[in-house]
Amino acid sequence: MCPVPIPQTILTRKTTSALFLVLTIDDGGEDAVREVLGDLPTLTRAVSSRAPEAALAAIASIGSAAWDRLFDGPRPRSLRPFVVYQGEVHTAPATPADLLVHIKADRMDLCFEVGRLVTDALGDAVTVVDEVHGFRYFDLRDIIGFVDGTENPVGQAAIDAITVGDEDPAFAGGSYVAIQRYVTDLEAWNALSVPEQEDAIGRTKFDNVEMDDDVKPTNSHIALNVVTGADGEEIDVVRDNMPYGDASGSGERGTFYIAYSAGPDVTEEMLRKMFVGDPPGNYDRLLDFTTAVTGAQFFTPTIDFLEDLPDPPTAPADEVDGDTATSPDDRVSTSERSEPDPPTDGSLGIGSLH
Numbered sequence: 001m002c003p004v005p006i007p008q009t010i011l012t013r014k015t016t017s018a019l020f021l022v023l024t025i026d027d028g029g030e031d032a033v034r035e036v037l038g039d040l041p042t043l044t045r046a047v048s049s050r051a052p053e054a055a056l057a058a059i060a061s062i063g064s065a066a067w068d069r070l071f072d073g074p075r076p077r078s079l080r081p082f083v084v085y086q087g088e089v090h091t092a093p094a095t096p097a098d099l100l101v102h103i104k105a106d107r108m109d110l111c112f113e114v115g116r117l118v119t120d121a122l123g124d125a126v127t128v129v130d131e132v133h134g135f136r137y138f139d140l141r142d143i144i145g146f147v148d149g150t151e152n153p154v155g156q157a158a159i160d161a162i163t164v165g166d167e168d169p170a171f172a173g174g175s176y177v178a179i180q181r182y183v184t185d186l187e188a189w190n191a192l193s194v195p196e197q198e199d200a201i202g203r204t205k206f207d208n209v210e211m212d213d214d215v216k217p218t219n220s221h222i223a224l225n226v227v228t229g230a231d232g233e234e235i236d237v238v239r240d241n242m243p244y245g246d247a248s249g250s251g252e253r254g255t256f257y258i259a260y261s262a263g264p265d266v267t268e269e270m271l272r273k274m275f276v277g278d279p280p281g282n283y284d285r286l287l288d289f290t291t292a293v294t295g296a297q298f299f300t301p302t303i304d305f306l307e308d309l310p311d312p313p314t315a316p317a318d319e320v321d322g323d324t325a326t327s328p329d330d331r332v333s334t335s336e337r338s339e340p341d342p343p344t345d346g347s348l349g350i351g352s353l354h
């Protein structure tokens with residue numbers, strides 16, 4: 001009997017700290033990256049065993065272009081670059097990213113230690129393009145003051161939402177993950193009245209109760225983020241967002257958005273509805289106060305995969321499409337994508353993702 005592949009530890013209870021490392025692989029750095037990927041589970045266990053109560057987890061994920069530089073053999077079926085969505089007013093940009101190391105724990109010192117060990121081991125094989133230290137803000141609120149993560153699936157529903165299954169047997173047990181770093185204009189947000197803020201989110205601020213459908217604005221964040229399959233069932237992702245940034249506002253502050261899913265389609269559809277709008281033009285009101293400055297997508301392989309990596313590619317990877325849009329002309333908007341647009345009824349029209 002084939003053993004069931006063990007996923008990386010994505011599903012933990014919500015921790016109080018997180019550290020997000022977004023890296024690009026420098027030319028010739030592939031071997032060092034392979035070595036560190038293989039060592040990550042052991043290295044994380046070494047730090048975690050010193051404070052098991054802190055729920056330390058470190059999850060490595062690999063971008064589309066990097067995959068072919070690191071591994072021979074098949075690729076995860078749906079691994080592709082982050083899609084740029086360009087609405088009339090707001091854009092979700094794609095930015096350089098080959099690797100994501102998502103470290104979380106109830107203690108920032110443990111996150112720091114894993115981040116330090118990983119980046120020390122990688123040395124000049126990589127360039128750190130973004131390092132974000134996230135913190136819990138009161139009762140799981142984002143810095144905009146609203147509770148974030150309420151509608152995340154739990155238990156088996158969470159496992160189903162993020163786990164690749166029989167549709168891609170070679171990568172069963174893995175997940176897809178999308179990230180975006182948002183910079184929030186807190187002065188502008190806090191200039192809104194509480195009812196205006198609640199209209200932007202679709203939930204009450206203090207009590208965190210969802211508005212009734214007949215009063216919830218169609219451009220509210222949660223109205224636009226409901227995505228259904230062909231059977232009418234909602235398709236979930238597992239979000240692990242964290243507030244980050246400078247208290248004084250002298251630097252940047254905002255939300256590090258991160259969502260794991262069983263396929264990239266569902267996050268792409270959410271982003272299309274948020275940025276282009278549903279119908280087009282009816283975009284997410286939250287975006288008037290918070291700006292996406294990064295965007296990238298990755299595949300999260302299982303622990304078994306990391307501990308027994310496929311061989312490196314025998315020949316240099318062909319020139320593959322980069323993971324980034326390097327100029328506005330390279331950007332792919334929904335109207336420019338070659339595959340057919342999803343149905344406009346908010347359904348992915350693909351049935352279950354499993």
Ligand code: HEM
Pocket residue numbers: 142144146147148149150151152180182201203221222225226237255257267270271290
């Ligand atoms: C600055 C960035 C963001 C902030 C501050 C934010 C905040 C929130 C808040 C406060 C909620 C309501 C409570 C909850 O169910 O979690 C929510 C819900 C949600 N958000 Fe976001 N979010 C952000 C970005 C995104 C992005 C980029 C996506 C998807 C691509 C997304 C997807 C969702 C989904 C799926 C829900 C649950 C909808 C439902 O079923 O009610 N969010 N978000």
